[in-house]
Amino acid sequence: MWWCRFQKETAFPKPLCRCSIPSGGGMRIELPFPPSVNHYWVRTARRVYLSEAAKRFQRLTAIEVAQSSMKQGHHPFLGDVSVLLTLYLPDKRVRDVDNYPKGVLDALTKAGIWADDAQVRVMTVKKKDPHSDTKGGKCVVVIEQYVEEAAV
Numbered sequence: 363m364w365w366c367r368f369q370k371e372t373a374f375p376k377p378l379c380r381c382s383i384p385s386g387g388g389m390r391i392e393l394p395f396p397p398s399v400n401h402y403w404v405r406t407a408r409r410v411y412l413s414e415a416a417k418r419f420q421r422l423t424a425i426e427v428a429q430s431s432m433k434q435g436h437h438p439f440l441g442d443v444s445v446l447l448t449l450y451l452p453d454k455r456v457r458d459v460d461n462y463p464k465g466v467l468d469a470l471t472k473a474g475i476w477a478d479d480a481q482v483r484v485m486t487v488k489k490k491d492p493h494s495d496t497k498g499g500k501c502v503v504v505i506e507q508y509v510e511e512a513a514v
Contacts, residue, residue, distance in 0.1 A: 388506030389436055391426055395452050395499030398461040420469045427473035439476045442508035444484040451492045452499030459487050466501060483508040
C-alpha cells in the first residue's frame with residue numbers, strides 16, 4: 363500500500379502514531395508534533411500554498427487515520443464533535459497554544475475523520491512541557507461525539 367512505501371521513506375521512527383478508542387466511543391490519535399500556523403503556509407507574490415512541513419504532517423495524519431480505520435473499524439464522524447488537543451512540546455521554546463489547532467484540524471479533515479472541521483463544536487487545547495518520554499514532541503487528539511450541555 364502507498365502508506366507503507368511512504369513510511370519507509372521518512373526519517374520518523376516506528377511507530378509513527380498510535381490510535382485507540384476512548385471509553386466514550388470516540389477516537390484517540392497520537393500524531394507527531396504539528397507545524398505552527400506560522401510555518402503551515404508559504405506566501406509568494408502570486409499565491410499561498412502549503413509548506414513541505416504541512417504536507418508531510420497531512421500525509422502522516424492520513425496514514426494514521428487509514429491504519430486506525432482498518433484496525434478498529436472507525437467510520438467518519440457524522441455529527442458535531444468535541445476535540446481535546448494535547449500538545450507535548452518538543453523543547454523549551456515559548457509557543458502560543460493557538461498556533462497549532464488549525465493545521466491539525468485541516469489535516470484531520472483531509473484524512474476523512476469528518477466531512478468538515480465546522481463539525482467541531484467544542485475544542486480544548488492543552489500544552490505540556492517537554493519531557494524525556496516525548497522527545498521530539500507529539501500531538502494527542504481525542505475526538506468524541508458532541509453532547510449538548512444543559513442550559514445554565
